[in-house]
Amino acid sequence: MKLSVDGINKTFFNNKVEHKVLENINIDIKEGEFVSLLGPSGCGKTTLLKIIGGFTKPDSGRILVEGKEVSKPGVDRAFIFQNYALFPWKTVKANVEFPMKQLGISKEEREKRLKYLLEMSHLEGKEKMYPNNLSGGMKQRVALIRALACNPQVLLMDEPLGAVDYQMRQNLQEELENIWLKNEITAVMVTHDVDEAIYMSDRVIVMSRDKGRIIENLNINLERPRDRESIQYNEYKKRLTQKLSECYIDGMVEGV
Ligand SMILES: Nc1ncnc2c1ncn2[C@@H]1O[C@H](COP(=O)(O)OP(=O)(O)OP(=O)(O)O)[C@@H](O)[C@H]1O
Ligand SMILES: [Mg+2]
Structure with a gap:
């Protein structure tokens, strides 16, 4: 595996109140794979990405790049x-x-x-x-x-296209895809946007607000460049939108 998230736990304290943000998160990412992390606001996406980047220390668990533990930022993992x-x-x-x-x-x-x-x-x-x-x-x-x-061997991106308009966003998705294809990078991208996740990713992981629990791990088996109008594309979209909407209903986040 190129990148492994191995049993990550993280708790924050706000005014002495304990908030477990991530509990036993495990993800294995292959060399050259493009993975998106999707999930509702506050579910711990940025926290997880920063832990992978070495900017935030987990309470327990490890981040491995090619099997070697990393605990600090490094040039092997670029962060946007x-x-x-x-x-x-x-x-x-x-x-x-x-x-x-x-x-x-x-x-x-x-x-x-x-x-x-x-x-x-x-x-x-x-x-x-x-x-x-x-x-x-x-x-x-x-x-x-x-x-x-x-x-970098690994590119970590936290909502890299969050601030651009719809049309520009689609153009940039295509450019980013081309850049990723040319440079054979392993990429992890946080996004709120279901369409963006499907367009860009080999795999989409959906995290819930319940301690970051992974409630979907979906391979996107579509040829590139992807046709946003195709039936299969829209089936993926429907499935992930449904999954994401479940995250917003407290107490309804059941695993798959
Ligand atoms: N340094 C910190 N100290 C205390 N609490 C924190 C800290 N960083 C994050 N949190 C809390 O951890 C939770 C997850 O935050 P995080 O930024 O990872 O969410 P997110 O999934 O990236 O959300 P968004 O989609 O809104 O960016 C939130 O409840 C947040 O308030
Ligand atoms: Mg965030």
Whole structure:
């Protein structure tokens, strides 16, 4: 397995009140697999993703990358935060080069990668611009290529397309899919959007508010690129929408 979530438990204390967010979460992800985490607000998706990224410590359980335990952030796992987290005082070029500099990658190699990444994400000519002067979709693409700059094995994304409009969102889903296909990355994406999860993923995992319990683990067996109008696509959509609506009814979250 490329990535294993092994028996993760996490409890938070709010005003001394205990809140068990994740209980014994287990997920195995294959190399090159694209997995989406879907679930109602507050069910622990971000917490789980941050634990995988090494930003949050679990109370117990382990995260394994190729069988080796990891407990801190590392260049093997790139993280895209929902708000992009670009450096506003740095240009596009400087943003994308930043992690490469941190890793001590030579100027020549940095320029080569930058050129490839800008072309791939249709951001040529934008390298001297600052994030504030870019559209939401462009910022998203900069965050994506910055995350890809150090060739991560695993890409962790927390609602990466949350802030863009419907049409742009569909375009970016297609671009993100192409980028993922070209770079053979293992991806875990948190999303609220059933359509996005089905369009992008090899597998969709639905978490419930009941301690993050996994109530659906569904392989999406559709050829890529996916036809959003097809009957099978819409059957998946119906099934996941139904599953998700069950999460919102307290006490009705039964496992599968
Ligand atoms: N640092 C923290 N301290 C205390 N409680 C926290 C902390 N981080 C998260 N929580 C709580 O854990 C629960 C899960 O939060 P999390 O952010 O993982 O949810 P989520 O599934 O990502 O929700 P959303 O879809 O709204 O982003 C929430 O009840 C939240 O209040
Ligand atoms: Mg979240």
